[in-house]
Amino acid sequence: MEVGRDFNPLLGDICELVREYGVEVVAVAMTAGTTDEGNIDPVDEFCEVCRDTEVPIHVDVAYGGLIAPFLRKHGYRIPRFDFSLRSVYSITVDLHKLITPVPGSALLQRSRELQELATFESPYMPLGRHRTLLGTRTGGLAASTWAVLKVLGYEGIFRGSRGG
Numbered sequence: 001m002e003v004g005r006d007f008n009p010l011l012g013d014i015c016e017l018v019r020e021y022g023v024e025v026v027a028v029a030m031t032a033g034t035t036d037e038g039n040i041d042p043v044d045e046f047c048e049v050c051r052d053t054e055v056p057i058h059v060d061v062a063y064g065g066l067i068a069p070f071l072r073k074h075g076y077r078i079p080r081f082d083f084s085l086r087s088v089y090s091i092t093v094d095l096h097k098l099i100t101p102v103p104g105s106a107l108l109q110r111s112r113e114l115q116e117l118a119t120f121e122s123p124y125m126p127l128g129r130h131r132t133l134l135g136t137r138t139g140g141l142a143a144s145t146w147a148v149l150k151v152l153g154y155e156g157i158f159r160g161s162r163g164g
């Protein structure tokens, strides 16, 4: 695939592939905060360019999840990549990259209907249901992640996002 002068893939080309493969395309995954460079993909621009396809977008904000959402408030001009864009269906954030023990990941989904699509019956579980990938994992870390978020609050995370 060709890249542009900024070394990013050409959005129109990606969209052409989406059109070509049609319903075989489950989603396009984009990143807000790449691991090495912190690049933020032009999610908003892609949504615009590819609007007619209605392809769902997943945004990987694993690494940048506690920083990127605040950059505009710190005066940086960055692309939008959140649920204010109609095509963004899901977002992943890793709280364990900065503030909690591993694993402290979160999958955010646009609607309860989407959550239901990733929910399975598990009669042996206390709630009788299981979300996302089936497997045994500790709930303790989810609880500690929740507690850290409660303690820091929006202000604490905002302060941390500018580095102190």
Ligand SMILES: Cc1ncc(COP(=O)(O)O)c(C=O)c1O
Pocket (backbone or CB within 6 Å): 031, 033, 034, 035, 060, 061, 062, 063, 094, 105
């Ligand atoms: C951009 C990005 N996405 C996803 C991951 C996967 O993270 P993990 O396996 O810790 O959830 C990483 C890890 O560094 C990352 O930087």
